[in-house]
Structures are given as structure tokens and as C-alpha cells.
Amino acid sequence: MTAILNPHAAPSVGPERSEGVWAAAWRRYRADRVGVLSLIIVVMFTVLIAASALDLVAKDWQKEVGVPNAPPTFLGPAPPEATGVIEQPKGPNVDISAIDPLAPKYAEWAERAKAYATPDTIKAETLPLGGDRLGRDVLSKAIKGTEISVFVGVLAALVATFLGTLLGALSGYLGGKVGDFFEWLYNVFEAVPGILLIFAFAAVFGRGIGTVVLILGLTGWTGLYRQVRAEFMKHRSREYVRSAEAIGASQVARMFKHILPNISHVILVRMGLLVVGFIKSEVILSYLGLGVGIDDVSWGTMLSEAQAELILGYWWQLVSATAFMCVFVTAFSLMADAARDALDPKLRGLE
Amino acid sequence: MLLSIQDLAVAFRMGKVSGVTQRQQAVGRSGTTVSFDIPENTTVALVGESGSGKSVTAMSILNLLPDNAERSGRILWQGQNLIDTPLNELQHLRGREIACVFQDPMSSLNPVFTVGEQLMEPLIKHMGLSRKQALARAEELLVEVGMPEPKRRLGVYPHEMSGGQQQRVMIAMALACEPKLLIADEPTTALDVTIQRQILELIAKLKNKMKMSVLFISHDLGVVGEIADHVVVMRNGIVREQGPVASIFNDPQDDYTKALLACRPSLTENPARLMVIDEHIAATKAAVEGRSAAAARLAKAKDPNAPVVLEVNSLFKSFYLKQGLFGTREFKAVQNVNFKLRKGHTLGVVGESGSGKTTMGLTLLRLHEPTGGEVIFDGKNLLTVSAQERQTMRRRIQVVFQNPYASLNPRFTIGQTLVEPMEIHGIGNSTEEREQVARELLQKVGLDDRAFGKYPHEFSGGQRQRIAIARCLTLKPEVLVLDEAVSALDVSVQAQVLNLLKDLQDEFGLSYVFISHDLAVVRFLSDEVLVMKDGVVVEQASAEEILQHPREDYTKRLLGAIPRGYQAA
Numbered sequence: 060m061t062a063i064l065n066p067h068a069a070p071s072v073g074p075e076r077s078e079g080v081w082a083a084a085w086r087r088y089r090a091d092r093v094g095v096l097s098l099i100i101v102v103m104f105t106v107l108i109a110a111s112a113l114d115l116v117a118k119d120w121q122k123e124v125g126v127p128n129a130p131p132t133f134l135g136p137a138p139p140e141a142t143g144v145i146e147q148p149k150g151p152n153v154d155i156s157a158i159d160p161l162a163p164k165y166a167e168w169a170e171r172a173k174a175y176a177t178p179d180t181i182k183a184e185t186l187p188l189g190g191d192r193l194g195r196d197v198l199s200k201a202i203k204g205t206e207i208s209v210f211v212g213v214l215a216a217l218v219a220t221f222l223g224t225l226l227g228a229l230s231g232y233l234g235g236k237v238g239d240f241f242e243w244l245y246n247v248f249e250a251v252p253g254i255l256l257i258f259a260f261a262a263v264f265g266r267g268i269g270t271v272v273l274i275l276g277l278t279g280w281t282g283l284y285r286q287v288r289a290e291f292m293k294h295r296s297r298e299y300v301r302s303a304e305a306i307g308a309s310q311v312a313r314m315f316k317h318i319l320p321n322i323s324h325v326i327l328v329r330m331g332l333l334v335v336g337f338i339k340s341e342v343i344l345s346y347l348g349l350g351v352g353i354d355d356v357s358w359g360t361m362l363s364e365a366q367a368e369l370i371l372g373y374w375w376q377l378v379s380a381t382a383f384m385c386v387f388v389t390a391f392s393l394m395a396d397a398a399r400d401a402l403d404p405k406l407r408g409l410e
Numbered sequence: 411m412l413l414s415i416q417d418l419a420v421a422f423r424m425g426k427v428s429g430v431t432q433r434q435q436a437v438g439r440s441g442t443t444v445s446f447d448i449p450e451n452t453t454v455a456l457v458g459e460s461g462s463g464k465s466v467t468a469m470s471i472l473n474l475l476p477d478n479a480e481r482s483g484r485i486l487w488q489g490q491n492l493i494d495t496p497l498n499e500l501q502h503l504r505g506r507e508i509a510c511v512f513q514d515p516m517s518s519l520n521p522v523f524t525v526g527e528q529l530m531e532p533l534i535k536h537m538g539l540s541r542k543q544a545l546a547r548a549e550e551l552l553v554e555v556g557m558p559e560p561k562r563r564l565g566v567y568p569h570e571m572s573g574g575q576q577q578r579v580m581i582a583m584a585l586a587c588e589p590k591l592l593i594a595d596e597p598t599t600a601l602d603v604t605i606q607r608q609i610l611e612l613i614a615k616l617k618n619k620m621k622m623s624v625l626f627i628s629h630d631l632g633v634v635g636e637i638a639d640h641v642v643v644m645r646n647g648i649v650r651e652q653g654p655v656a657s658i659f660n661d662p663q664d665d666y667t668k669a670l671l672a673c674r675p676s677l678t679e680n681p682a683r684l685m686v687i688d689e690h691i692a693a694t695k696a697a698v699e700g701r702s703a704a705a706a707r708l709a710k711a712k713d714p715n716a717p718v719v720l721e722v723n724s725l726f727k728s729f730y731l732k733q734g735l736f737g738t739r740e741f742k743a744v745q746n747v748n749f750k751l752r753k754g755h756t757l758g759v760v761g762e763s764g765s766g767k768t769t770m771g772l773t774l775l776r777l778h779e780p781t782g783g784e785v786i787f788d789g790k791n792l793l794t795v796s797a798q799e800r801q802t803m804r805r806r807i808q809v810v811f812q813n814p815y816a817s818l819n820p821r822f823t824i825g826q827t828l829v830e831p832m833e834i835h836g837i838g839n840s841t842e843e844r845e846q847v848a849r850e851l852l853q854k855v856g857l858d859d860r861a862f863g864k865y866p867h868e869f870s871g872g873q874r875q876r877i878a879i880a881r882c883l884t885l886k887p888e889v890l891v892l893d894e895a896v897s898a899l900d901v902s903v904q905a906q907v908l909n910l911l912k913d914l915q916d917e918f919g920l921s922y923v924f925i926s927h928d929l930a931v932v933r934f935l936s937d938e939v940l941v942m943k944d945g946v947v948v949e950q951a952s953a954e955e956i957l958q959h960p961r962e963d964y965t966k967r968l969l970g971a972i973p974r975g976y977q978a979a
Contacts, residue, residue, distance in 0.1 A: 298817040302878070305775055306831035306885065307804040320821040 084324075087401040094397025100390035104205065111206040120199035120356065125183040128373045129190035136184035189375030191364060200356050201379045205387065207357040211271050212338035218276025219337075220330045223283030224319075230284070231291025232314050241284075248281050257340070261349040268351050271344060275337045283329045290322040324402035331395025335388050342384065358384045412450050412623050413471065413591060417443040417483035420466050420475070433480070435647060437463040437470070442648045443483055448591065453617060453624040455638035455655075457631060457670070459900040460871075463647040464627050468593050471625075472504050473497075506536045509584035513596040515576035519568040525552075525579050526564030532586045551582040556612060573763070574605035578612070585616060592617075593625045598633065602762040602927055607971040610637055629900055631670055635659055635976030643667050659976035671975075673905040675934040684905035684934065712754060712937060719921050720751040720774075720807075720889050725783035727766075727773050727945075743769040745945045747783075749938070751889065754915060756922040758936030758953060760929055760968065766945035767925045771891045774923065775809055776800070787889070805835050808882035812894035814874035818866040824877055825862040828852070831884050851880040855910060872903030876910065883914070891923045896931060908934060929972055933957055941965050 088094055110116045130137050156162040183190075188198040230241035248256070256278045264270040291314070294300060303317050338358075344350035345359020353360075358380045365377035419438030423431055437444050444467055448454045456464040469475050471485055471492060485492040487508070492500065512518045520528060529548035533539045539547060545564070552560035555578040568576055577597060584592055594613065598606040614637055617624050628634050634641060635655060642652040643664065651664040662668045673684055727744040744766045751757050759767045773780045776792065785792040792803055811817040818827055828848035829841070838844040845862075852861055855876040866874055875895060882890055892911070896904045912935065914920055926932050932939060932953070939956045941949040941964065949962045960966045 298811045298813055299819045301777060302809070302811060302817045302881070303819070303830075304777060305804070305809045306881065307801050307834050308830070309834075312834075317819050317822075321819070 084398075084401045088397055091397045091400065093393055094401070097390040097393035097397065100386065101394050104209065104387050104390070107202060108206045108209055111202050112210075117199040117202035117206075120195060120203045121354075122196075123182070123194040124196050125186040125190035125194040127190070127192055127194045128368070128371070129183060129186045129194055130373075131189040131375050132185045132187055134185070134189075188379045189373070191376055192368060192373075197361075197376050197379050200361060200376075201358075201383045204356045204358045204361050204380060205383055207268065207351060207355055208338050208341055208359070208384070209387065211268060211275070211341045211351070211357070212334045214272045215275035215279065215337040215341075216330050216333040218272060219279040219333055220283060220326060222276065223280035223329075224287050224326055226280070227284040227287025228291050228314050228319070231288035232295055232310070232318070234292070234295075238288075241288075245281055245284055248278065253278060254343075257344065258349065261344065266349065266352055268355065271341055271350055274344075275340055279333060279337060279340075283326065283333065286325055286329060287322065290325055291318060294318045294321060324399070327402065328395055328399040331391065331398060335392050335395070338384070338388060411447050411486075412488065413448040413625075414486040415447070415467070415471070415483070416445050416486065418445065418467065418470065418485065419443045419482045420463070420470050421480050422476070423478040423480065436466045436479075437647045438483075439647045444644075444647075444649050445483075446642050446649065446652055448623050448625060450590075450623060451617070451621050452639045453614075453626055453637055454640045454642065455626045455628060455634040456642050456644060457628060457634050458644035459629060459902060461646075462644040464644050465595055467644070468595060468625055468627055471593065472508055472510070473500060474510070505532050505584075505589070506587045507589055508591045508593065509587070509589040511577070511580050511584050511592065511594045511597045514600050515573060515580050516568065516600075518580055519576055521568055524565050524567055525571070529564070529579070529583055529586060532583065536587045547586070548582075551586055552579075554585070554616070555579075555582045556608075557582070572605075573601050574608060577601060577605075577609055581609075581612065581616070585620065588620060589622060591623045591625065593627075595627045596629070597626075599628070599630075603929075603971040603973075604762060604967060606633070606973070610973075613637065630973065631659075631674060631901070632973035632975045636973050643670070655976050670901065674901050675905075675908070675930045684909055714752075716752040716754055718750045719753050719787065720923075721786040722747055722749050722774070723784045723786070724748060725770065725773060725785065726781045727769055727778060728781045743945050744773060744780075747940070747942075747947055749940060749950065751921050751923065753888070753921055754919045755938070756915070756924050756936045758932035758939040759923065759925045759942060760927060760932050760939060761942035762927065762968075764944075765942040767940075767942050768893055769945075770942070771809070771893050771923055771925050774891060775804070775807055777809070801835075805831075805885045806887050807889045807891065808885060808887040809891040809893060810875070810878050810882060810895040813898055814871050814878055815898075817878050818874055820866055823863050823865055824852070824869075827866075827877065828881055828884055831881060835885060837885065847884060848880075851883050852877075854883070854914075855880045856906075870903070872899050872906060875899060875903075875907055879907075879910065879914070883918075886918075887920070889921045889923065891925070893925045894927070895924075897926060897928065904931070911935060929957075929968060941968065 088098075107116070126137075128137075182194060186196050186198070188196070188201070190196060191200065226241050226244075230238045251259075257274055260274040260277060261270065264273060295318070300313055300317055303313050308317065341350055341357060342359035342362060345357050346363045348363070350359045351357045361376055361380035365374075365380065368374075368376055420436045421433040422436055424434050425432060444463075446454065456468060458464045466475065466479075470479070470481050471487075473481070473492070475481075481493055483493065487503070492503075495503075519525075526545065526548055529551060530541065530544040533544040533547050534541065537544075537547075548564060549560050552563055557563050557575065557578050563571070563575075563579075568579070571579070581597075592613075597613070598609050601609065610633065613624060613626075616622075624637075626634065626637055638655050640652070641655050641658040643650045643658070643666065645666050650666045651658065651662065658667060659671070662671060675684060725744060725747040726742070729741045729743055730738045731741055733739040747770055749757060759770065761767045769778060772778045774785055774792075780793055783793070787803060787807065790799065790803070792800070792807075795803060822830070825845065825848060828851065829844045832838050832844045832847065838847060849859055849862060852859065857873060857876060857880075861869070861873075861877070866877070869877065879895075895911075896907050899907060908931065911922065915922065922935065924932060924935050936953045939949075939951065939953050940947050941956065941962065943964050949956065949960065949965045951961075956965060957969070960969055
């Protein structure tokens, strides 16, 4: 009877895995209201980026859909400009066809011109978030810019994390000569001012999304490297690593199978911060004209264009790009913060 | 009455689940609360296993508990109830009237201040002395706690001192304001037996000299029997038994107290198995009901001519310390160790910390690279074999480390931990087969099948040490190096693990190298004993021989230092 009343009481086949470190972290994360809210925002951005990458939205961002510098809809159309019109001469029209040598051809040309249909699109007077100097929709640009900026930030963070983790692990675990070499390399990278290093790389590699990713990845690994190195040095002499050595686990297995999962939270959180930092770096690079190409748009190029527009009073591109960037970067930073709180084993049990 | 604890209960708030605050009861269980008295000039000992609530009870006196603790009951200090005393009044009591000494002297002292400055602080703050007076008083205090060269010690930093000296400084700090009550929370647990003896004698001497009372917290009945006047036995947050030390040791009433007294390996008798708390309680119950308890198993006689599995000849290990800009200094950690280990036998290695016993054990496995000598295992010198052979050899010699909390990978389930070594060495053909072996071994070390999918943090220290042992057994080793494998465990848990080790030795014919600072434990398990001092073997003989007729002064000193419990004077 109990079996019918309570089908779950039967002994389960094989022991179930109990709540792992990640499951426990997720449980703590869910309890953090700010964390959950920022996660929702980041997820919404992710969906937007995916849609943009699949050309579902903002496909025609390069189309000149509005009049140049079309204001946002809520402002209404720009007042017609007072153009200096030349005054019409007084008196009747003078017929000059008699002396116009081209007069007989007009009818023929008009006939020939009819063969070429020139579509005369009606440009919108206003756009949802306004238009840029070519009349392109700022909303579409901002969405497309989000795609590129975030893509660059995440990819560069992945490159930097990979480099930093690998070098940090080797340096921290092996120590000795290898450690000295990587420390030397680290010091060289740290000694050169960051922005100068980026300029140097940019000058060599040229312009483009791939270059920006590479530049940021190659220059941004140092902080993560230091932290991973310290963690590996700490864990290297822990007894569980020695136990692994005693059962015959190889060095690579000890480094990446035993130690790495134990410090993964450090790397993950650091990577979250790198993404934020790199997005901002990309903006600076593009603003300085070393970033993405001219036929691409990113938050950085938008801000760079906005500089010239602002003088003329066209503020909407600046505001849109800034708003998108602020919301995303803030949400992402808060999410990384919440993730650190949830993942840090030192905070475990102190709820 | 100096201090009277009445109806104390302590609970910890553990966060909220669906609006209801969750509480964990640490002291007092289901209506039963804790009460005991500390009279003037008396030593009261709180004894119990970890998790029994003894430290929480002591820390609640001065409210040194974390913020989420809730206390109820009364703590009367000379008639004043400390539970509703505001914090600023408590701070006048702290250090001045009631002082504390904690377990780990290294982490209790501030590493960036000199010993002198730390000693002077309470003197200036509580006693209102000038710097000059305080300095003079600090020196006096160091003399009082038996510190050699007290004047020089005032200017040194904590890391320049040994553990015993640090604990002396802690005691000196506690005594600085001549408190009426000294709370000593496991003050000797982190120390060697010989140092422990000195500290115990020091506390006893100071107690008589300064006419103060001591609340002494320990898990070790041996220590308690020597120092206490009155004993309070705690388990699971409640007092099981309390009374004068003589009656607790000679005529214990509670089953748990009896079991605690029985489960510690002793120097005077050598049973084949140790009593485990639950077994002991069950046996007493059975005897009361007229049934005879399960007959104690007899020790299996060991074959003195069993084949030699491990032979060590003149093993050396040196560490090189950097000195100056280019120079290095040689530190000889292990010098000229020789022994033979036969199949199914146990070699005990004893010595104080820093004697090189752990280094010696780890050198056998080449977890440290040896400097010289040879380790013959199965006819091959382990120290010169190729990397390939070394991997197979590694399978056959395994190690269990001291700290069960650190030796298991926290991100691996128990299953993963047990299967990994078999995967590395290609034992078993499929994952299912390996998991099957792992489950069988879990059963063998006394854990149930559900443990397989759990993570290490869900187990107690004793259970983790069993898991660590099971991990070694997956490789079917012939030699097991046990590096202080039971030192971090409670007495009762220690008994379980020691029994397990003995059973496994009988079943699989394992040979052990058992490294410990505790001679009583070594004696229980070992056939032959090496006594090490400063990296050198000072005495090497059979376990009985060492205990009955120690030749070296050092061995005699080690033996003399072991707490023997209560001795009727």
C-alpha cells in the first residue's frame, strides 16, 4: 500500500548525486535579488544579440531610412529650416526657346528618361530614437552595435582567460625556471602602459573586429594570470593534490583535473570583470579610430560619430549608445558580483 | 562560587527557509540544559568529542560566539548574570577577570607585532600601567611562564618561536591581568606530547600560585585526568556525567563515560581491538540484560619470518635553504634511516614534530626526492627505477595523510575520487566494473552505498579518513604509509579507524608504515618502532621492548610525557 501511496519511497536504483558545488552556488545565487534581476537583463541582451546576429532585427541598419539627423519621434519633426530663397524676378516669363539650341531635344530626353525608373523613397521625418547624419536609424545601429561590442568583449575575455589560466597554471604549479620565465613575461607586459601597448598592437595588426579581439586578449591576461598563479601555488601543496600524486595522477591531470575545478570560481568571476573591461576598452579603441572597421558599427564608433553631431545639437545617438552600454555593463558587473558571492566557498554557511 | 552556569542552552540561527528562522541547537537538547559550577581555585574540565558543544559552552560565558548565536539560561559570575550584561561591561571582564587561551597559538598571536608589544597591550589597557611599567611586568610574566631568555624574547616576533613557546606567550598574555578564571580551550591539542606535558605542568603550577580557577576544555581524557579536580562529560550538547575526577575515572556511572575511558589505546595493556563507543554501550546493555557480549576477537599471531616487502638502506634527505645572495645552507631532514618491513607487519615511526618522520615517509613514495640511499621494494630500488616502472610501483605503495579535511578533492564526488586511481592505472575493464569495486570498498570501510554520489563536505572527519583509506585500497597496494592518519580524529573515531586498519591488515596482508607522535596509538598497531629525533633514528626495537625497556633518554622522555589519565596519588 505504501508503494502505491508513495511511489518515491522505493529505494532508488543507484545513489543519486547530492547537491554539487554548482547546484549549491545556483541556490545561493537565486536568493540574491539584484543578482537575479541583472541576470534577467543580461539574458535579454543575449536574446537581442542572438536575434541581431541571425539578421532577425537591425538587418538594415545601414539603410538611410530617415532624413539626415532625423529627431526622435517623441520630439516631432524638425522645424523647416529657413533657407535663404532668392527672390523671383518680376515680370512675365521670357520665351527663349527660339534661341535655345537644345530645345528640340527636351521632349526626346524626357521620353528616354522614362525608361529609368528612379524610385524616390519618402524619407521619414522622425525615427524612434532618431537618425544619424546619413539618416540611418539609431535604434538599429545601437542594436547592431551591441552585437559587435559584446561579441568583441566576450571573445577577447575568452582569449585573455585562456592565456591567463594556462600561463598562470604553468607558472604557479611548476614554479622554478618556468615560473621565472612567465613572471618575466608578465613584468614586461605590465611595465608598458596599457593603452600604449594596445596602440602598438593596433598599429601592427591594422583595423577590424578580429584585431580588436586579439589586441585586447593579448594585453588583458595579466591580472588573471597573477591570480591564477597564486591560486595554483596555494593548491599545489594541498594534501588532496599530494594524494592525487600518490595514486599516480600525471602532472597535467593534477593541474587541470584536480586543481582547476577548485579555482574555477576565481577564473569565472575574473572573466566576468574582464568582459566589462574589454567592452569599455573596445569603445575607447573605436572612439580613437583603432577599433572596428568603418562598415561596422559598435558602441565606440557611435560615440565617436556623436562627438561631431553634439555640436550641432543632435544628441540622440550619444544618449542611445550610452544608455545601451550603461545598462548592459552595469547588469553584467552586478551579475559577476553576485556570481562571486554565490561561488566563493569562504562565504559558505554564512547566510 | 566563582562561576555558576545554570540551565544554559545555545542555538545558532541558520538563515530563513520560507519565512521561518531555522535554528541549530548547539548546547542543550530537547528541554535538557547544561548546568555546572566552577568554585574558586579549582580546575574544571569539559570533556567531549568534537561537536559535543564543549567549546560553545565555554565561549558563551564571555559571549565570544558568532552573532547568530542565541543564549538562554543564566551564567552567574560572582552573582552577576553575564547573559544580560551589556557588551561594554563584558569588555571590562574580558581579559581582566576572565581570560582565554585558545588551541592554535600561531593563529592567536598577531604576526606583525612583537611578543613584548602584545603582552603590554592588556597591561596598559586594563591595568593602567605606563609603558615602562608594562615592559617590566611583561618580562616578569615571561619569567613566570618559564620562557628562557625573557628579555630577548620581548623583542621577537611570534614566528621566531616554537609552538610551545608561543603557547607560553599566550598563557602569559592571559595571566597579565591576574584573572580569577582562565578558560583554556584545547590549549595543548596542537602541540607535541613533550611540550604538552610542560604546558600542563605550567597551568597547574600557575593555578596554585595565582589562586585562580581554570576551565579546561579537552577531548583527551588522559590529559583531563592529570589536571582536573572536577570533570564534566558532554555529548551532543548535553551533560552526560559530572563529578570529582576520582569518581569519574574510578567509578564512571554513564555508559558514554565508560566507553570514552575504554576506547583510548593504553600503554599498559594491548587488546586486539579497541572498544568503539557504540559497541561499548551495546555490550554494557547486553551484560545488564544477562546476555554475553560478543567475544573479543583474538589477535592474529604474526609470522616473524614473513617475506620482506620493503627494505630501506641509509636513506638521506636534505633540503637546501637559500642563504645570503648566492649561498645555500643544507638542512638534513632525514639521516641514515635503515629498516626492513615484512608482509603484514607494521613499522611505527614516532618523534616530535620536526623530527623528520613525515619527510621520511613521503620520501619512500618519492613525494619528496631523496638525496641518497636506497629503498628496495620487490627487488628493485625505487629511487632509481625508470618513470614507467615508477608508475607501477606507485600503485603498490600508497599514503594516507593526516588531515582528512584536506586530502579529498572537494569538487569530486566520492565515486569519482575512488574510480580515478583505477582509471589511471587501468584496473578494471569498464566504468561499471570500477564503480562496482569502489562500492564494495566503501562497504568494506563501513560506509553505505549512498556515499557514492556525495561530496566530501557532507562527511565527518572519521568518515573522510575511511574514504581516503578506501581510495588507497582501490589500487590493491602492498604497503600503506599512514602519515599521522588518526591524529586529527576524536578518540572514539580514532578507535574505529584503528580497528579498521587492523582488520584490513589481517584481511589483505597489508604492511603499514605508521607515522605518529602518539606512542599509545603506535603501540596498538606496530610490531617494530623507530624513534626519530632531528632526522636521526635514535632507537629501533620491537614495540614491547621500547615500552618496557626504553634505552635512550629521548625515548624515556617521550614515554614519560604521555598523559596517563587519573592516577590516585
